[in-house]
Amino acid sequence: MDVQETRLQQVLEGQKQYRVPLYQRPYSWSIKQLDRLWADLTDLAAQRVEASQATHFTGSLVLSLGQIGPGGSEFLVVDGQQRLTTLSVLVAALRDHYLETELENPAKVARLEESYLIDRFKTGDARLKLLPTQADRPAFRAIIDRNVASATASGLTEAYRFFRAKLRQADDPDDPHDIDRLESAALNGLVFVSITAKNEDNVYRIFESLNNTGLKLTQGDLLRNYLFMRLNQRGEEIYDSWWLPMQRALSPADLEALFWIDLVWRDPAVKQGDIYTMQVERMRHLAEDQIVDEVKRFSHLAQLMELIRNPSREPDPAVRRGLQRNATWGLSATDALVLHLLRVRADGGSTNEETAQALHLVESFIIRRLIVGASPSPLSRILYRAPEEIGDTDVATSLHRYFSTGRKFFATDAQIADAVISKPFYYQGRPNQRKTLLAWLEEATPVAWRQRELMAKEQVDVERTTIEHIMPQTLSHAWRDALAGDLGPSETVDELHEELLHTLANLTLSGYNSELSNRSYAEKRDLLASSGLRMNGEIASRPSWTRRDILDRGAVLATRVASTWAAPIAETDISDSGVSWKLVVDLVDAIPTGRWASYGDIAAVAGTHPVPLGQFLASAPIPNAYRVLQAAGTVSPGFDWGDNAHAGRDVVEVLEEEGIEFDDAMRASQDQRMLVSELGEMIGLSVRSDTEPSDEEEEADRAAFINEFATRHTPSAVHGIVELLNAWEGLGGHLSYGSGQEVSCFLQAGRGPNRPKNIWPLVIYPYGSVEVVFQHLSTRPPFDEPELREELRMRLNEISGIDLGGDSIGKRPSFDTDILADRLARDQLVEVLTWFMSELGRFDAEFTEAT
Structure with a gap:
């Protein structure tokens, strides 16, 4: 290699053309990088007023010497194309600024154009000193030809407009040399280390070694680069016909996901960080024609991936609905399975009807798992393995059988009926998923309950509603009086409150959250009755909201879930899927001195119910169990010290010694109570409610x-x-x-x-x-x-x-x-x-x- 320090002027002047090869990614600098370059340039221009030889190191420029002929030399830009392209756009902006502001001095314009942008003795793309990659050429030609107004929007045109605006701001009418100083700093003050490879060097090996860390290029970028290095002379044709449409249809992240999914179908355990390595290993021994077939195959898959990201393009109504609901749910782990279903259909292995049925099964499986609080940890693994298990025929039936067998926790109707009145749904899954489920339940609510929609304040828009507790999180005296008439033997209002507060049966969607707050049910009922949401009209039809009403609504919702989302083929057992008692131990152990937590909040984080939680704490030797109190801050009547070192002492006395303050009614201060989010934070869980930060x-x-x-x-x-x-x-x-x-x-x-x-x-x-x-x-x-x-x-x-x-x-x-x-x-x-x-x-x- 030839290694030397060089300036931008030396790089661009003379009979040279720099060609950005197809394996390079398109122009990707944003305002952040442009701002940094401009700041460096203006600082350098100011320094050179006092020290005319001052320079600024811009990075490396790795080149491969290509053709050498009487018309000049051609170089491939192996590394540094983003900087070189940006600086060429800057030179074009300087040229056009002079053209606009110094009409009396056309030599400046001609010098910049003919020395650093084009070779006036050549035509077509051969005249350009820099020839970007395919996707960027139309915009770059428009900039060089002073026709930016007609160019399509691109990063290059944005960079050009950025520099034009900065030059106008920097041009002081009282300083005739300010722009000249900027030009000098750019052409003579920006320094590269230019590394030029000899002809026999393997250019792609250089590129790979520079970028294989994943810090500069994504895994998808590296794979594209590998493929087009393998295509040699056919690269231009394949890029235009197959790769460029795919690159325009999908974002870089989606392209990378596509390449990863292609590997997941072969090995469900493959990691996204292994995309480049595993794909290259898979294709290393393929001939050039086979590489072409691989690009075409990826392009066809990209068209299907685009349907997942933009379901409106799907022509079949039933399949489109399934894709739209999958996109709304927003679980990327479904992508591999959904893309497989679309691929099978495209290959003739299934019909539109079968594909729609399979999409409905994916939705049913995920919804039912969420309602019963099944652990999310194995879900991705289950979904990734599905394509391999169900094959390419009879996909709906095969998928139903796959979800229904083994320990996949596909909840039955009976388990749903129990979960809607016992599981803390308010803390299960992601906030947007909880709201989406409630919105879909709204769709399933009978039309007969619809209230005056045209007069209503709200519509069914998940983004504009929040989850509302009907029985509120903070009980007023009116609520306590209302609930007191429906208690079980030896049960307190606080125990009933903790038992049912966060269950699905006690939740709805509303745009009235601030108005509803902890008002009495009678006041809430009037607001709910005027809602445009059918489920709120259904709730408002009840004269009261006590345990009996919540359980009745739970039964209604369970029936609605059963009729809306498919159940497993046979009864399955998910009895061990919900509660990690080790997690409960960690939570209780994490309660620090001077703080306390309620049974309900511990249960909400652990995904269980306050009653079994209390039973567990009564039987397990957990040192900090005395710091778990009833929601009102009172000691549970059934509390037992067990083998605790404090055995025999008064619980309140022990807590007071630790700094907990109690009132005359022996209730611990609510200010010292640890809430759900704090408990989760203490053990590293992200447990957030519907108010999770955006x-x-x-x-x-x-x-x-x-x-x-x-x-x-x-x-x-x-x-x-x-x-x-x-x-x-x-x-x-x-x-x-x-x-x-x-x-x-x-x-x-x-x-x-x-x-x-x-x-x-x-x-x-x-x-x-x-x-x-x-x-x-x-x-x-x-x-x-x-x-x-x-x-x-x-x-x-x-x-x-x-x-x-x-x-x-x-x-x-x-x-x-x-x-x-x-x-x-x-x-x-x-x-x-x-x-x-x-x-x-x-x-x-x-x-x-x-x-």
């Missing part, structure tokens, strides 16, 4: 955390924190934020096939501390192994400024956030986190292989 609210949480941090720390420390958070998300982790007075940030890694509990290595506090949660990790595989926690400690201690003691792997030690202001220390910490994620991946892979 993406915008999560962004607000992030901003609140960073802003709070910024008020106490230096800009470099703030920059360090932001870079760390971005790096964690780049590793596949996600961020969650605490709800206390100070917004803490949890670096969460999620769950795995044998890791039902969330896991996180660090918590960052805005006052300036990064907590290493060894104590938390000690209960979560694979870091429940002391050796791994010790290795984590040792790796962290290699970072300058971190010194965690040898006895800390069972504790929660911390280090100062100021350490992250140092780039080297931050990079070292990211390396440790990369290792942490790789250990999780290794553990998950071993478990998958073992099962």
